[in-house]
Amino acid sequence: MSQASANLSSEATAPCATARALIEAGDPAADARALRRCLGQFPTGVTVVTARNGERLVGMAVNSFAAVSLAPPLVLWSIRRESSSAQDFLQAGHYAVSVLADDQVELSQLFGSSHPERFERARWQAGLQGAPLIEGAIAHLECRLEQVHEGGDHLILVGHVERYARFEGAPLLFTQGHYGVAQEHPALAEATPPGDQSAATELSDAELLRQLIYASQRLSLDFDSHRQALGLDMPMSRLVNRLREGACDPAELARATYLEPEEVADGLAGLEQQGLVCACGDGRVELSTSGRERQAAIAGSANHYMKDKLGQIAEADLAAFKRVLQALGHD
Ligand SMILES: Cc1cc2nc3c(=O)[nH]c(=O)nc-3n(C[C@H](O)[C@H](O)[C@H](O)COP(=O)(O)O)c2cc1C
Structure with a gap:
């Protein structure tokens, strides 16, 4: 390889040239927990998804939430088939998503558990179809359950957003099995000219x-x-x-x-x-x-x-x- 082409190829690969030590690899069927750790490399926010089915309130911490479409406005999340509240979410035909703020770790833990008094301990208000909207969240999305898809040991619940609200605040993050907070990348923060800072x-x-x-x-x-x-x-x-x-x-x-x-x-x-x-x-x-x-x-x-x-x-x-x-x- 000539010097010129060697330089070119090192320049071309520079942005992703970091050699990383392999931690684990293999067949997902052999070790589901290792697969879960691998999936945990992908960071997400944390939401609490709730519904009212008749007199029953159900709610759980969810990080499988994702935006799907703007027109029509669709979102999705997936629920474990075995979850004690899966049938209620299906029967309610409606759900509310509260996107948690970075000071709501305790709420995430509460709704990530099977605690019977989740709703007595949290502050919330009833939204459309009575689905609880968690106070202090940075966004609420109230959805009509539109489609349910098979997703292995989970069900994928696609919702049509009927009403939304956005509040000030920063999101709670979840990655590598830990909670985190969002922060501007230091390299970009330094490079940002003074007149061009974020709000x-x-x-x-x-x-x-x-x-x-x-x-x-x-x-x-x-x-x-x-x-x-x-x-x-x-x-x-x-x-x-x-x-x-x-x-x-x-x-x-x-x-x-x-x-x-x-x-x-x-x-x-x-x-x-x-x-x-x-x-x-x-x-x-x-x-x-x-x-x-x-x-x-x-x-x-x-x-x-x-x-x-x-x-x-x-x-x-x-x-x-x-x-x-x-x-x-x-x-
Ligand atoms: C950060 C976090 C994210 C979660 N995401 C999901 C999810 O996307 N889908 C799901 O079924 N369970 C998820 N869970 C687990 C449920 O919140 C938990 O299983 C549920 O609250 C327990 O109630 P259940 O006994 O009715 O399943 C998550 C838990 C935490 C802490």
């Missing part, structure tokens, strides 16, 4: 600040059930966190916690009632022994909560986020 990165500086505040408020609200489980509300929780550093007077507490003086007074009264703070005698208050224990419990709970939230974000993104927060926190 998510098109925030003005002022909007960025608003988003930061909004995210903080949303997390704080979401964390409230954990505080309540420990007998604390938001002001009390802020106060015990500040008091962990040592005794403090109410004015300093208000400054350090961004609480109004009345909120500090109410919070301290609540903490005192539970025996979590005691007066030092010089106008300052400090944590009692049980106050210190409660503070450690709420800190542990917050740590656990944030680990769970941040666990869904790529490490590189997190590192960049921490650097930005540190830079913003410095004068």
